[in-house]
Amino acid sequence: MNPFVTLRIAFRAILRNKMRSFLTTLGIIIGVAAVIAMMAIGAGAKAQVEAAFAAMGTNLLILLPGSTSTGGSFGGFGTMPTLTWDDLASIRSEVATVRAAAPSLRSNQSMVSEEMNWTTSVIGTTPEYFQIRSWPIALGSPFTQGDVDIGSKVVVLGQTVAERLFGANANPVGQSIRIGNTPFSVVGIASRKGQSASGQDYDDTAFIPVTTFAHRISGGLTKYLTGQIFIQSTSSETTARALGDITALLRDRHHIAPGADDDFSIRNLSEIAGAQQQGTETMTTLLASVAAVSLLVGGIGIMNIMLVSVTERTREIGIRMAIGAKPHSILLQFLIEALTLSMAGGLIGVALGVGMAGWLAERFRWPMLIQPDVIGISVVFSAFVGVAFGLYPARKASQLDPIEALRYE
Amino acid sequence: MSSPLIEVVDVHKVYKTGDVEVQALCGVSLAVEPGEFVAIMGASGSGKSTLMNVLGCLDRPTAGRYVLAGREVSHMSKEELAEVRNQVLGFVFQNFNLLTRTSALENVELPLIYRGVRSKDRVRRATAALERVGLAGRFEHTPSQLSGGQQQRVAIARALVGDPKVILADEPTGNLDSKTSRDVMALFQELGQTGMTVVLVTHEADVAEYASRVVVVRDGLIRSDKKQVQRSASEIDLEARSGGML
Incomplete structure (x- = not known):
């Protein structure tokens, strides 16, 4: 029997009870729409986390000095300077898994341009910093190692700071500003990086050579490095090994006895990123499974209505059989009817889900990511639901006895 | 003489309802020649409907042989029987059994759909069949828009459309008034005259008068089997009209 004819018979049967058919497919529609919207939200959240950690820098380790301890009260990591400039030098030169390392000394300073002023956090660092944090310079250039060596009074501004001091769309490269009472020359503007996962504005920062920072802001270069060290490993595979290598190096340099606590700490950002991602993935899986349950319920709805349909049309089945419909033609007819219902539901559900995701993204500014494979899987799955739940009613129809069926009132 | 088109030899049919066994056919033998x-x-309960179901390949005999158009059908599978019904037989039922909300033309096309005939040929053949039963111009009417007689004509067209070897009619006039019954019987007679084999089940003696042979079934057995002179529809019609005065 011609499949096109079978399809036409199925369409006619479905359109004969428009309301009923619509209500039957509603289960599938809601299920598929929910799966697509949930997956879009999940994927969007995941992408956002990924972007947030990529903004921090790739393969990043952050080394913090130890904690102060006065009378049993610990001040927390970073409160006691335990890291020295020599530590930084040996990390750079002795650990093979480290690609680059840069100090980060931080202080809030008020900055003044000719017309405006702004208070922001000033970071004293070395040129490697921009590479480690994957933070290119948008205008001008970063300061150089030479600037660090001689303590040049040059500054790289973040986008927010540049806007606050010179207005939007201005080119402040070459202009002069004051940080505290020291005049600085603007050599570059860092590209826009946006917000951190916690909402902090990365672009509200200015960067100066670390030596300049020590002399002009923190009051002299001492043996200790009074800030953090940003470290980039050679690849994502070597990050964990770099962490171990640095720990061993520093314990050795600080003469820490085996079994004693470290006087520093190292944060592995890729690990934190991984954990975060796993969190959003778990969330997505949970949401999607709940949505998938409604697909299952939709399938049961189709089975229910197909059983009703078979009973209602017993006589029609009898007539068809009497004039020569084979059992498998009847089976196919009802199966295609169920499949048409579920596929229609699936397609409408996809449209609705995409619309819903778009609306949520618009309304609540949620990040959304609609993946084509999710759409494909949803459609295939709804087809599968149609076949799976249509099979039993269709088999029932095909195994009717034509004599009994013809006699059915 | 040519070999019989329908050959039923010592057919038994036993129904089981719970623990009770009902002997519907107790050794029926019948041969029908082409034409x-x-x-x-x-009477009802005589086994004639069971015999009809067996002849129509809707049911398989419990025992005995049934050869239809040279093929032994008593042991065929459901799928094979469906094919035989589609290719060799045409059915006409008491209550017409047309698909509701489906046009006359599409109802007539139905057997050809299951035979896999292409759409163009289907329409051509269905049109011809409807014209043959005198329903030209009513192709798009659905059963509810047609009178009982017209519905039965659609059903006859549906039985004819696949060029069957035998037409089986089960009480075809049971739901029709006497005038329409005569028209429908005249149509069957006409088909008979063109060489079509017609097997008709009825409990009405005057309907049987149209036939060339009458087989009486009682208690699952054939009690009599007589050839008779066919009476034409016009003859019966005349008699019916003057019935009151004679």
Whole structure:
């Protein structure tokens, strides 16, 4: 029997009870729409986390000095300077898994341009910093190692700071500003990086050579490095090994006895990123499974209505059989009817889900990511639901006895 | 003489309802030659409907042989029987059994759909069949828009459309008034005259008069089997009209 004819018979049967058919497919529609919207939200959240950690820098380790301890009260990591400039030098030169390392000394300073002023956090660092944090310079250039060596009074501004001091769309490269009472020359503007996962504005920062920072802001270069060290490993595979290598190096340099606590700490950002991602993935899986349950319920709805349909049309089945419909033609007819219902539901559900995701993204500014494979899987799955739940009613129809069926009132 | 089109030899049919066994057919033998117009008569419960179901390949006999158009059908599978019904037989039922909300033309096309005939040929053949039963111009009417007689004509067209070897009619006039019944029987007779084999089940003696042979069934057995002179529809019609005055 011609499949096109079978399809036409199925369409006619479905359109004969428009309301009923619509209500039957509603289960599938809601299920598929929910799966697509949930997956879009999940994927969007995941992408956002990924972007947030990529903004921090790739393969990043952050080394913090130890904690102060006065009378049993610990001040927390970073409160006691335990890291020295020599530590930084040996990390750079002795650990093979480290690609680059840069100090980060931080202080809030008020900055003044000719017309405006702004208070922001000033970071004293070395040129490697921009590479480690994957933070290119948008205008001008970063300061150089030479600037660090001689303590040049040059500054790289973040986008927010540049806007606050010179207005939007201005080119402040070459202009002069004051940080505290020291005049600085603007050599570059860092590209826009946006917000951190916690909402902090990365672009509200200015960067100066670390030596300049020590002399002009923190009051002299001492043996200790009074800030953090940003470290980039050679690849994502070597990050964990770099962490171990640095720990061993520093314990050795600080003469820490085996079994004693470290006087520093190292944060592995890729690990934190991984954990975060796993969190959003778990969330997505949970949401999607709940949505998938409604697909299952939709399938049961189709089975229910197909059983009703078979009973209602017993006589029609009898007539068809009497004039020569084979059992498998009847089976196919009802199966295609169920499949048409579920596929229609699936397609409408996809449209609705995409619309819903778009609306949520618009309304609540949620990040959304609609993946084509999710759409494909949803459609295939709804087809599968149609076949799976249509099979039993269709088999029932095909195994009717034509004599009994013809006699059915 | 040519070999019989329908050959039933010592057919038994036993129904089981719970623990009770009902002998519907107790050894029926019957042979129908091509071109015969056979009326099977019997009261309700006589086994004539069971015989009809067996002849129509809707049911398989419990025992015995049934050869239809040279093929042994008593042991065929459901799928094979469906094919035989589609290719060899045409059915006409008491209550017409047309698909509701489906046009006359599409109802007539139905057997051809299951035979896999292409759409163009289907329409051509269905049109011809409807014209043959005198329903030209009513192709798009659905059963509810047609009178009982017209519905039965659609059903006859549906039975004819696949060029069957035998037309099986089960009480075809049971739901029709006497005038329409005569028209429908005249149509069957006409088909018989063109060489079509017709087997008709009825409990009405005057319907049986149209046939060339009457087989009486009682208690699952054939009690009599007589050839008779066919009476034409016009003859019966005349008699019916003057019935009150004679």
